[in-house]
Amino acid sequence: MAAACGLAARCLFAQEAPPAPTTQPSQTSNYFNPSVSVIGNFLAVAGHNPIENLPAASLRESEVALQAIVDPYARADFFLSFSESSVEVEEGFATFTALPWKLLAKVGRMRVAFGKINTLHLHVLPWPDAPLTMVNLLGGEEGWKGTGVSVARLVPLPGDTFSELTLQVFDGHAEGLFEAPNRGDLAYNAHYRIFKDLSEAVNLDVGGSFAYGPNDTSTRSDVQWTDLEGADLTLRWKPLQTGTYRSAIVRAEFIRSHRREPIEAQTGYGWFVSGDYQLGKRWWVGARVERSDRAADAALHDSGQAVTLTFWPSEFSQVRTELRRRRYAEGVAATEALFQLQFAIGAHGAHPF
């Protein structure tokens, strides 16, 4: 992967008169430009599904990333998500990397640190689709994205155990999840993460999340809150001697949604367990089992099973097929085949582990 990030500070609001133009190498003007990348996500679907009626073929997302150092104190990352007919800022935030007390702050729009899967961009999900927990309890396929402030601090633990507490405050609007009737009705999230190397080849990543925000049954005078609790676990096995090209990863998440409503509160639960196994340098197989109630009507629940086969022609492209069967609360069972091609151009920065 290649990336080029400008480092030197740049005066955005120079007070002095600009110098007279001089002849410079044309490349000079590019030194401080951000790294630019585009990741295309093509999805084709076969089978019949009246509930989640995805198109037969779509360029589901084109993610444009612009990433650079702002100044000696911060960096900025923008991820613009283009669908075939619209565009949105999936993430756009500044990260302040030079704060005291082991703090790391992000300001802007970002994927919320609720659980593990919700933090991942579409192109790094281990499946071509989102799990039911996200669809039913975190606002839909896109998951929970918030605009606000995030502050994370390392919490010392004995030994070489990584531990981090993240506190986040967001505007009270989040599509499909929160709807604030008043400006002051905000959404909050707290996430605590522990990571431990159990051996050189095995590590365990465990997290707990608690969030709440105003739901769409609120009125200006009577705000109804939804509480979300989550637990996530990721266990990885990856020998460092990569010549064998064998590794495995197990993921599990559990979410509880307690949605207060004027008449009757809804308490729904959802979970998934998935596993992926690396067969060779470029081949992976995986499976996922999932079940989730629906947030607005917890009496309704969906469930599913899926198997995946993934091939990486190179680091910069990926072909994945998924065979999934979902049973919906409406009594419909859908069996579908999903075919995904992802391809990256440009300098896309590495993602956090």
Place this chain on the structure above:
Amino acid sequence: MRKVITVLGALLCAAPLLAKVKVVSSLQDFASIADSVGGNRIETYALAKGYQDPHFVDAKPSFILKLSNADLLIVAGLELEIGYLPPLIDQSRNDKIHPGNAGYLDASIGCDILQRPTTQVTRAMGDVHPYGNPHYWTDPDNGRVIARSIAAKLSQLDPAGRESYEKNLAAFEAKLAEKEKEWDAKMAPYAGTKIVTFHDSWPNFAKHFKPVIAGHVEPKPGIPPTPSHTLEIINLIKGEKIPLILVEPYFDRKTPDSIAAQTGATVLTFYPSVGGVPQIKDYFGLFDYDLDAFVAAMKGKK
């Protein structure tokens, strides 16, 4: 009471002297050279192990802990660490080790870097490094440059240890000069010997020790062997009577072994880094081990 205060006072004064400079490096090779130069004034930790593919290191949060307390970060640069180090540095909460700051050392600076592209590079060429080949520490002359850079940086961060670092650097350089004579003599009979390597990791090694790299098992950097390219390599080895195929320890030997079976060439696991096997304990041991293995593999082949 006075005695207690005196002892406490002495301990407090001694504490800064006892505090070691914490050095984190991306590779064990830099940690080894830093150990030689820094002696007991520093403590080192390498993120990637010597038997690990340095292109693919997971950005594990446990590394964030190491980086958050580091006084100095030594990297190979040339984008070798681009896939994992930037997010680790950002999350380290340690401003000292950000690129451009005092605690950041790009070990490639001043080294003889080969294969700097002179034309436009694209990914049609495979996973090329647009700033040059990053496996430059495999030339001991570059090891000398790296040691000097580390000594200068340690002296800047820990001025009280300058004398010690200079003395250790002189000892390192003297030993390296002596070892280079030994290594060069050992490899002299094989100057001009054509070899094939799995990945393009060895241009600096070849420049110093004079074997000629005639081809690679990978058709392009980072792209696994294809049947047509493997056939080309088989024909190349047969045509040129190439005796050796060098394979880094983190690549699958299936294709090289198959090529060897069809050509009579010998496949030799060749270690690019300290720690590749337990016997390679330091930077000198890296060349001792590899060159002995090379000579042993060449016996009866010349």
